[in-house]
Amino acid sequence: MNAPEPESMAELIADCADIPSSLRAERSYLPLPRAATHWEVDDACLAQVQDLDEYV
Known part of the structure; x- marks a missing residue:
């Protein structure tokens, strides 16, 4: 059946x-x-953004 x-x-x-x-x-x-x-910054996370000031 097709409806109009x-x-x-x-x-x-x-x-x-x-x-x-x-x-x-x-x-x-x-x-x-x-x-x-609960979330904490560990050393590995901190290392990823350590030089962030160079990019900002």
């Missing part, structure tokens, strides 16, 4: 309203963000 293209926004909205609820996707909510883990 809607000719107006109102027709498109009416077509969408006719979609059975069983075919519509359920709303899935995003989980709450996790707390950030």
Whole structure:
């Protein structure tokens, strides 16, 4: 079955309203963000940016 293209926004909205609820996707909510883990600068990280002032 081919549905004709809607000719107006109102027709498109009416077509969408006719979609059975069983075919519509359920709303899935995003989980709450996790707390950030504690982060420390180690010697390897510090070595990567040691000469950063030369590039700024």
